[in-house]
Amino acid sequence: MTEERPEASTNAIQQRFYVVSPTKFVTLFVGTLGVYSIYWFYKHWDLYRLRSGGTQWPVMRGLFPIFFAHALFSIFSREYNEKFNTTRYNFTHYATIFVGVSVCSYFFNQLSVNEIGRPFSDLFSFVALPIITWVLYHMQLVVNGICGDLQGDSNNQFSFLNYSCLLLGGLGWVIVVFGLIESFQA
Numbered sequence: 001m002t003e004e005r006p007e008a009s010t011n012a013i014q015q016r017f018y019v020v021s022p023t024k025f026v027t028l029f030v031g032t033l034g035v036y037s038i039y040w041f042y043k044h045w046d047l048y049r050l051r052s053g054g055t056q057w058p059v060m061r062g063l064f065p066i067f068f069a070h071a072l073f074s075i076f077s078r079e080y081n082e083k084f085n086t087t088r089y090n091f092t093h094y095a096t097i098f099v100g101v102s103v104c105s106y107f108f109n110q111l112s113v114n115e116i117g118r119p120f121s122d123l124f125s126f127v128a129l130p131i132i133t134w135v136l137y138h139m140q141l142v143v144n145g146i147c148g149d150l151q152g153d154s155n156n157q158f159s160f161l162n163y164s165c166l167l168l169g170g171l172g173w174v175i176v177v178f179g180l181i182e183s184f185q186a
Helices: 020-032 036-052 058-065 069-083 090-115 120-146 160-185
Strands: none
Touching: 020 036, 020 069, 020 120, 020 160, 036 058, 036 069, 069 090, 069 120, 090 120, 120 160
16 A cells, blocks of 8 residues: 655565554555555564564455454564663553454444444444554554654655555545434434
């Protein structure tokens, strides 16, 4: 969903994790209704696998992040503590929030699909988005700090693919908003 500028990706093995500016992260995440998280998790796992020589499957970890968020955030914790010579930070509670809200959102979405509890079951899936955005935004700030690029200057430009995804996400937003309006009027 994004393209790093050439100087940011000259050697993927040297890049510790996926750096992106906070503004670009929030815009892509919210603008794509959270679908950007697939790429976000994939990219972190792919760079970690390249650097560590591991055998992880980044695509699967991107598609099913609830099963791997604790492991990734634990890696973030370890790397952050090593970089800043401390032992006090453990970011796995963010993974717990991410997993809990994601599972609840899926549950309420299934209720909504089956016409149970509407319109409130529709609304919870919508409310979950800012919570998940907040969690992943904080993790992105941690990662940017680990990589020494707190503002994400190495990846702050939007590519054609980014704009294309935002256009599709905009269409998704129109559908979501009209769906919520329709469910409250019914």
